[in-house]
Amino acid sequence: MSLPDNFVDAVYIDPGLERYRGNPLIEALPPIMDLQDLKVKLTGKVEFNPKDCYVKGHIRAHEISALLDDFFQPLSIHKQLEEKISVMIRGGYVGRNIADGSLNQKMQEGYQRIMSGATNDFRFTQSNSTAKSMSLIGCSGSGKSSTINRILATYPQVIYHQKYNFIQMPYLRIECPSDGSLKSLCLNFFREVDRTLHTGYEEKYARKRHSTEVLLSLMGQ
Numbered sequence: 001m002s003l004p005d006n007f008v009d010a011v012y013i014d015p016g017l018e019r020y021r022g023n024p025l026i027e028a029l030p031p032i033m034d035l036q037d038l039k040v041k042l043t044g045k046v047e048f049n050p051k052d053c054y055v056k057g058h059i060r061a062h063e064i065s066a067l068l069d070d071f072f073q074p075l076s077i078h079k080q081l082e083e084k085i086s087v088m089i090r091g092g093y094v095g096r097n098i099a100d101g102s103l104n105q106k107m108q109e110g111y112q113r114i115m116s117g118a119t120n121d122f123r124f125t126q127s128n129s130t131a132k133s134m135s136l137i138g139c140s141g142s143g144k145s146s147t148i149n150r151i152l153a154t155y156p157q158v159i160y161h162q163k164y165n166f167i168q169m170p171y172l173r174i175e176c177p178s179d180g181s182l183k184s185l186c187l188n189f190f191r192e193v194d195r196t197l198h199t200g201y202e203e204k205y206a207r208k209r210h211s212t213e214v215l216l217s218l219m220g221q
Contacts, residue, residue, distance in 0.1 A: 004198055006157045010168075015090070022100070025093040025168055028159050032086055038079055041154050044072035072150060081136070082151050088132045089155070089170055095130040098164050149173075157196055169196060186215035 003009070010028040020026040033041065047070070052063045138144050152171050159168040174192050177184030190202040205218055 003160055004158075006196065007160050007167075008156045008158070010159050010161045010163075019094060020090060023093055023097045024099050024161055024164065024166075025096065026090050028161065028168065029090065029170060030154060030156075032090075033082065033154070035079060038082055039074055042072060042074040042078060042082075042150050044070045046070050072146070078147055078151075081147060084134055085148075085151055088134060092131045098161070098166050167197065169193075172196065181212075183212045183215060186212065186219055189219050 010024065012024060012027040013031065015021060015023075015026050015029070016032060031037075046067055048067065052060065055063070136144055136148070152173065155170045157169065157171075159170065160166075161168060172189070172192055174185070174188050177188060187202060187206060190205055194200060194202050201218075205215065210218070
């Protein structure tokens with residue numbers, strides 16, 4: 001199978017925590033970064049040639065602008081933000097393990113015991129969500145988007161699990177619609193999924209003029 005350029009084949013490593021072990025969706029993610037890893041991966045790659053100091057002023061202005069674009073110095077607040085995103089991504093996968101159907105199996109076995117009269121004290125386990133959320137608020141131009149983009153760039157866009165025939169998107173970055181409508185947000189979601197996975201969800205669902213409620217359900221699916 002020939003994978004698109006933004007796909008990577010899953011390589012599984014020990015995630016370092018018992019809570020994460022045995023879950024391919026977590027084991028296929030890059031290792032959890034410590035402070036040194038963060039400095040290496042987030043620091044901007046600034047290339048400077050001392051000879052550029054002696055070029056004409058109108059050329060030197062472009063060189064200076066390029067330095068500003070590439071420069072990024074990780075601070076303690078960036079480390080905190082990276083840790084929060086790391087916990088969010090991995091924690092969200094704890095309740096979604098493609099390697100085993102242990103929860104479903106336990107519920108099925110309990111159901112069979114109840115129906116056969118073998119037990120009367122069994123209680124069905126609720127599937128508790130492990131998904132987390134976070135807000136990042138700041139003034140326009142303070143570097144929120146550039147910081148988020150640099151952190152997300154440490155993760156592959158798409159991971160293909162050949163063993164399970166499963167496609168994993170560790171993150172999906174969606175722009176909020178200017179009109180603030182839920183329907184526009186849904187279409188932006190499908191558009192970004194299509195761009196990442198090379199699918200055709202936007203055309204498929206936009207053509208049918210689904211209601212907002214239906215589009216939201218399709219997003220969840």
